[in-house]
Amino acid sequence: MFTGIITDIGEITTFTPTAPGQLHRLRIACHFDQTTIADGASIACNGVCLTVVQSGVDQGQTWFDVDTAAETLRMTTAKGWGKGTRLNLERALKIGDELGGHIVAGHVDGIATIVARDDLPDITRLEMAKFELRAPRDLAKFIAAKGSVTLDGVSLTVNTAVDDRFSVLIIPHTLKMTTLSDWRAGSEINLEVDLMARYAARLTEMRT
Incomplete structure (x- = not known):
């Protein structure tokens, strides 16, 4: 779950269509502390809840990889994303965090x-x-x-x-x-x- 309060703006640095219209692998550069990003973590990218498959640091810049599957490409603007696209980022809500916006699922309608x-x-x-x-x-x-x-x-x-x-x-x-x-x-x-x-x-x- 999320709150709709953006904590960073990321940028797609690598865009790899692994299957035409079926799956895209994205690498997103951000300012999050890489040590706090676990594989399997959820990060909302322009409102789309995506799962981190790996993360790292390159020349002092944190990055994380996510996959956008066919349903995500069909239902969201992710089908138009590419290298250089800027994305609003929000980490998943933790128990005890302030609910500054409203309850957001990260499931684009x-x-x-x-x-x-x-x-x-x-x-x-x-x-x-x-x-x-x-x-x-x-x-x-x-x-x-x-x-x-x-x-x-x-x-x-x-x-x-x-x-x-x-x-x-x-x-x-x-x-x-x-x-x-x-x-x-x-x-x-x-x-x-x-x-x-x-x-x-x-x-x-x-x-x-």
């Missing part, structure tokens, strides 16, 4: 698309950004104003939600500490809806 970006200065004259996104129609029902949503691994509060469109407002700190500053109209984004919303919808469905 689908891909949302950026419809528009509006850059706004805040009261400190730092850059803020408002994004309007379009969600897959079957997922839109789980997104509500003031609710939580995970986009590329980042826990965010929904600003508005109408039909299959919703908006989020990104503060300067989040723009600085994540890859969200790279988002543009047309960008495809990993979307995980709030688990609580999904369970509530299922309970309502079963009662009808």
Whole structure:
């Protein structure tokens, strides 16, 4: 489990398709302490929970390898990743850690698309950004104003939600500490809806 609070930005340094459309092996450079990364550990990469298969240090830079299987390539933006792609990283939640965002599974539900970006200065004259996104129609029902949503691994509060469109407002700190500053109209984004919303919808469905 994760919280949607990004702790590092990694970069893919090696990209190896081990089977066309079936499996990709990625090596991701990061700033984590390599001694704390165990084989088999879970790390969310742009919101996708991936399993570390090995790790090491090269010229003082920590790296870890993960595999993206066919289902991950089908359901997420991982199919478009390559050497040089920057990724939001989050280590798995430990008992006793602060739950600063919301409960995130790292299981991407689908891909949302950026419809528009509006850059706004805040009261400190730092850059803020408002994004309007379009969600897959079957997922839109789980997104509500003031609710939580995970986009590329980042826990965010929904600003508005109408039909299959919703908006989020990104503060300067989040723009600085994540890859969200790279988002543009047309960008495809990993979307995980709030688990609580999904369970509530299922309970309502079963009662009808």
